[in-house]
Amino acid sequence: MKKVLVVFGTRPEAIKMCPLIIELKKRRNLEIVVCVTGQHRQMLDQVLNVFNIIPDYDFSIMKNKQTLFDITCTILEKTKELIEKITPDIVLVHGDTTTTFAAALASFYKNVEVGHVEAGLRTYDINSPFPEEFNRRAVSLISKYHFAPTEQARNNLLNEKINNNIYITGNTAIDALSTTVRKNYVHEHLEWAKGSKLIMITAHRRENLGEPLKQMFRAIKRIILEHPDVKAIYPIHMNPIVRETAREILGNEDRIKIIEPLEVIDFHNFMNHAYLILTDSGGIQEEAPSLGKPVLVMRETTERPEGIKAGTLKLVGTDEDNIYYSFKELLINKKLYAEMAKSSNPYGDGKSSQRIADIIEHGFTDI
Structure with a gap:
C-alpha cells in the first residue's frame, strides 16, 4: 500500500x-x-x-x-x-x-x-x-x-x-468543469445581466497592484460607458488594496456589478454564461477555452502560451489603451470573436x- x-x-x-x-x-x-x-x-x-x-x-x-x-x-x-x-x-x-x-x-x-x-x-x-x-x-x-x-x-x-x-x-482544471458546470444553472446576477453581453472580470495579482490595476479598471470603465449593451460582473478578491481601487474607479457604474467572491460552481457557471472574460488569473486561461469563451489576459507575461498559440487567449498587458482597444475589437469584430470562441482547448x-x-x-x- x-x-x-x-x-x-x-x-x-x-x-x-x-x-x-x-x-x-x-x-x-x-x-x-x-x-x-x-x-x-x-x-x-x-x-x-x-x-x-x-x-x-x-x-x-x-x-x-x-x-x-x-x-x-x-x-x-x-x-x-x-x-x-x-x-x-x-x-x-x-x-x-x-x-x-x-x-x-x-x-x-x-x-x-x-x-x-x-x-x-x-x-x-x-x-x-x-x-x-x-x-x-x-x-x-x-x-x-x-x-x-x-x-x-x-x-x-x-x-x-x-x-x-x-x-x-x-x-486537472478541465476535469473540475465536468463536476461544476450545470445545464440548467440560474442565478439572480445572471438574471440582472440577461439580454446584455456579459463580461466576467477577475483582477488581483500582486504584481498588478497599484497603477497597473488602475489602468485595467479605467479601460473596462471606458468600454462600459461606450457600449450600453454590455454589463460586467466582477467577483472581487479579498485583498483590501484591490477592493479600494475597484470602488474608486468602478464603484459608481450601474452596469458593473462588484460582488463578493463566488463559490466554484457559481464562478464556473458564470463563465459559461459570459460573452468574454478579462482576467489576470492563471487557471481561468485554462478553463474558459473549454467553455468556448475568449479571454483577454491582463498581464505582461503568461506561463500558458499554448492558449495564445491556439487562439483562445490574447495577452493584452496592463496598459489602459491596449486593454481598451483589444476589448473593443472583440465586441465589434464578430469574425475575430468567433475565431477565439471556437478554438480548441490545448489544456486537456x-x-x-x-x-x-x-x-x-x-x-x-x-x-
Missing part, C-alpha cells in the same frame, strides 16, 4: 486537486492523506464543500496581514511535523503557490519524494508572476515526478535539464486526474 500525502492551501489549488483526490481515493492500492494549509480560508472551504472533500489535517495558518515570510515558515514547520507523523511515500503538491513551495521544501528536507502536479509552466521572468514563477521553478528542482499539462510544459522542463519522470497528463480532455492516478498507482511507469 503506497501512502500519498496531498498538500494544498488555496482556492485555485483546491479546484484542480479535488478531482485528483477523488480519483486517487478510488484506487485500492493507495492510501490517501489530505492536508490543507489554509493559505486561503473561506474561499478554500467553499471548494472543499463542493467536491465533498474532508481534509485529514488542516494547518489553519491564515492570520490577519500575514506575509510571505509567515506563510512559508509556518507551512515548512507544520509539514515537517506531519511528514514525521504519517511517513508518506510521496507528497503531491500543485502548481506555484507558497504552500506548494514550502510543502515541497519540507518534503525534500525529510527525503520524501515529491510529485508536482501542473509542472513545467514558465514565464522566465522571476518577478512575473511574483512569487509564483520562483515557486514553480524551485519545486521543479525538488520534485521526483513531474505531471506536465502540455507538451510545451514538458519541453520547458527538458530545456532545464530535468530529464526524468516527466508525464504529459493534461490539466477532462481525463487528467485519471492519468495521474494511473501513473502513481502503477509505480511511475509509462502509461
Whole structure:
C-alpha cells in the first residue's frame, strides 16, 4: 500500500486537486492523506464543500496581514511535523503557490519524494508572476515526478535539464468543469445581466497592484460607458488594496456589478454564461477555452502560451489603451470573436486526474 500525502492551501489549488483526490481515493492500492494549509480560508472551504472533500489535517495558518515570510515558515514547520507523523511515500503538491513551495521544501528536507502536479509552466521572468514563477521553478528542482499539462510544459522542463519522470497528463482544471458546470444553472446576477453581453472580470495579482490595476479598471470603465449593451460582473478578491481601487474607479457604474467572491460552481457557471472574460488569473486561461469563451489576459507575461498559440487567449498587458482597444475589437469584430470562441482547448480532455492516478498507482511507469 503506497501512502500519498496531498498538500494544498488555496482556492485555485483546491479546484484542480479535488478531482485528483477523488480519483486517487478510488484506487485500492493507495492510501490517501489530505492536508490543507489554509493559505486561503473561506474561499478554500467553499471548494472543499463542493467536491465533498474532508481534509485529514488542516494547518489553519491564515492570520490577519500575514506575509510571505509567515506563510512559508509556518507551512515548512507544520509539514515537517506531519511528514514525521504519517511517513508518506510521496507528497503531491500543485502548481506555484507558497504552500506548494514550502510543502515541497519540507518534503525534500525529510527525503520524501515529491510529485508536482501542473509542472513545467514558465514565464522566465522571476518577478512575473511574483512569487509564483520562483515557486514553480524551485519545486521543479525538488520534485521526483513531474505531471506536465502540455507538451510545451514538458519541453520547458527538458530545456532545464530535468530529464526524468516527466508525464504529459493534461490539466486537472478541465476535469473540475465536468463536476461544476450545470445545464440548467440560474442565478439572480445572471438574471440582472440577461439580454446584455456579459463580461466576467477577475483582477488581483500582486504584481498588478497599484497603477497597473488602475489602468485595467479605467479601460473596462471606458468600454462600459461606450457600449450600453454590455454589463460586467466582477467577483472581487479579498485583498483590501484591490477592493479600494475597484470602488474608486468602478464603484459608481450601474452596469458593473462588484460582488463578493463566488463559490466554484457559481464562478464556473458564470463563465459559461459570459460573452468574454478579462482576467489576470492563471487557471481561468485554462478553463474558459473549454467553455468556448475568449479571454483577454491582463498581464505582461503568461506561463500558458499554448492558449495564445491556439487562439483562445490574447495577452493584452496592463496598459489602459491596449486593454481598451483589444476589448473593443472583440465586441465589434464578430469574425475575430468567433475565431477565439471556437478554438480548441490545448489544456486537456477532462481525463487528467485519471492519468495521474494511473501513473502513481502503477509505480511511475509509462502509461
